[in-house]
Amino acid sequence: MDMIIIYVGVCLGLYYLYWAAHLQFNVNPDELMRYLLPKYIYKHNSLPSGYTKEVIYHLGNWSYAFYPQWLGSIVSMVFMKLVAIFSTSSQILIFGARLTSVLFGVITSIFVGLSLKELTNDKLIVVAGMSLMGLLPQFTYLSSYVNNDIIAVAGVAIIFYASLVATKKNWNIKNASLLAIGMIICLLGYMNSYGFVLAGGSYFLFSVISQVRQGLLSSKKAGILFAIIACLVVSCVVPFLVRNYLLYNGDFLGMSTFRSEYQSWLSDGGQVLQHPYLNNHRGVELMFDSEFWELTWHSSIGIFGYFTVVLKPIYYTYYLLMLFSGGIGVLLNRRKDIVFLDTTLKWSMIVGSMVTFVLFLYYTLKVDTQPQGRYIMSIAPFLMIIVTLGLFRLVESISKHHRLCFGMLVLIYVLLNGVILICYVQPGLM
Template identity: 35%
Template sequence: MNKKDYYWAKYMLIFGFFCICFGTSIFLKTEHAPDEAMRMLIPEYIVSHHALPNGMEEAVRHPLWGFSYALYPYLTALISAVFMGIASLFNESAAVLLTAARLTSVLSGTGTLIVVFLIGEELFERRESALLGGIFVGFLPQFVFLSCYVNNDSFAVFTVALIIYFWIRGMKSAFCKKDCIGLGAGCGLCALSYYNAYAYLLCSILLFFALMIHFRKPAKEIFAKALLVFAIAFLIGGWFFIRNAVIHDGDLLGMRTTKESASLYATEEYKPENRQTPASEGWSFKQTYLQTPEGRTSNWLFSTVSSFIGSFSYMTVHLPMVLYLLYGALMAFGFLLFLFLAMVPHWLRKKPQLLLFVMLLLACLITLFMDMYNTYFSDYQSQGRYLMPALVPLMVWIDDGYSSLTAKLPAEWKRASCHLTLLPGAVWLVLFLISYIGFLIPGCCG
């Protein structure tokens, strides 16, 4: 694929993604946007009071659950409040202000797609491989849905993509000053996104020091660059946690205060001490994750996987089983190709690539473990959106699998190999259009 065709296709995909998400955000009904009403209380408070909530005000507290999302990082709410303030200068209708607030998620999803293309350009020699990765990430139905309403998930995926991009650049440059600043910015933004993305903060520390030691950098340089990364991350994200600690007696993350608030203000059924969990019921691993609980239609494993692909509204608008199977088959086949054709030659033979692979894998496993832990001990949730921080690494590996298969074609088939590389992407886009037009739109916007 020549450079001109690549950039034309790339910008058309980015523009198409933005138009789809922005258009959907205008018509998506609030009752089909999970937790949006609760999250909207924060930007509404900021716009009306011109001040930041501390999380204990009744105005931002959910009457049923008894706590507020203002106890957790809410940079997305701050950005939404800015968009709402600008929009209110022209039109103060509730619909316009809601669309303005949703623009944060729309732009986060679009930003993710842009960064994923940059990741592909850094990782792959062939431009069509970079296109394929962007298609897999950007046009996963669940990711599009998350990029259409007020939530922290799409922004969290954006920060993860940003961190991975600077991991790759740092792997090549031994973390030059520019890449240290970029990694610090990514980590600072990630800290203000969603706790299920925090695995990438830990892995950033591990990968940074592992690569610097591998490149045999002097201790003085390692310390100086580590300090630069930390300083940028702290300047961007540290304010919220310091504020939380001051306001809530040292509770940096807000988790203890959230539990105390829920105990005080939640309805009896939803108080933490009254909430039933698999742990309190003494469920086994099989009962929790593989068997279907009473009152539900599927087990934790299937529900999580299917809603990672696409399950809309409050997980009440599903795709047909055949679509889940087709998406799953495309992903599974690509991942198998990666395991057998790409993993060893592309990721395991050179130490920097090996370290990158280990950290990506570790971040994905930690994300999965955190979700499973929360499901067992805190709140039974079988939602694929909690695994969204693993989206970018997973799709990069699947992309590498398909690209490695077509790269093995004979040299005289070079032109055909370009089209064959993009064939899974074309199928993916067809499946997306069926999912979007046939189910997301009528199920959530009708």
């Protein structure tokens, strides 16, 4: 790994640590509800059931312990044990739990940088891509408090990098194992990223068959690689699914049990907490619901707290122009680095993004109307790689001093994140 990638990763990590150390507790979406799980594991050295009183939220009979996504909670428990060596105050333990988000935020940016290095071998583009990814305000925020969204984003970044390397150097034990790790992180991180597990697995099958047919890979080695991925994923994920099956009457994912407990809450006279879009609207109306899509867009860029800290419109316009300019650059410059060297990989990532979006729509229509950009944040690694490449090619096509101009654009982007932290997040949430 290049030192520049390590250096930028460390800088981002230190920045996230500042946020993690200063954000108030329980003013961030679902943080208290998420924190109950690592807190329990830290205290009892065992995984709780969703019926365990200590991990049930005070509203809705809700408990994230019903779901088999335990990776974040287990890693947070480890960090809590480590910081407890110095202090067991509640504030320090919460900071320890937040270190998981810091870690996975840095991992995401590093693998975005590694992907851009494979595509361009240009240090400026690598630094730019890591900055555009790591300093998107909402991503920075997710990298600083207890949540599962950031874990899934990291898994997607790893899946993409492993697949990209395989297009250039063929599949081998190293990148196949890395692909499996990315899939495991997604599967045990957050359900919203499952589309990319499907995309990564499908790409592996299609590409490995192609490499065998071209004589680049033997059938025996292909079988070994498939077995490695299958064994790693099964051995890490299936135990949690089996645990769910045994605890919740065959409910592998815990979704039905979670819903059943909420219905019990309502039957006992509890207030209605979830509002499916279809309860009050027709499904087709969602596509034209400008307020919903505006909130989704804004919260993808940066809305903090429980939708209490909103940026001025000019900020959202700026980020829209950045994304739009990157898209224009892609369309105008059909270079190999932008089409990712392999059409199948490009379309597998597009399909993964589409599945993520469909899951978001399904949740909105059938479960609860939540125009929160964090639910589709797993699209960001693929998107920001495209934007970085497109933006560079656009600047290159219009300026003789394109590297200087591109560097200045990225610097403004970096500084703007700091402005948002000082002017919006600090007064509202610190």
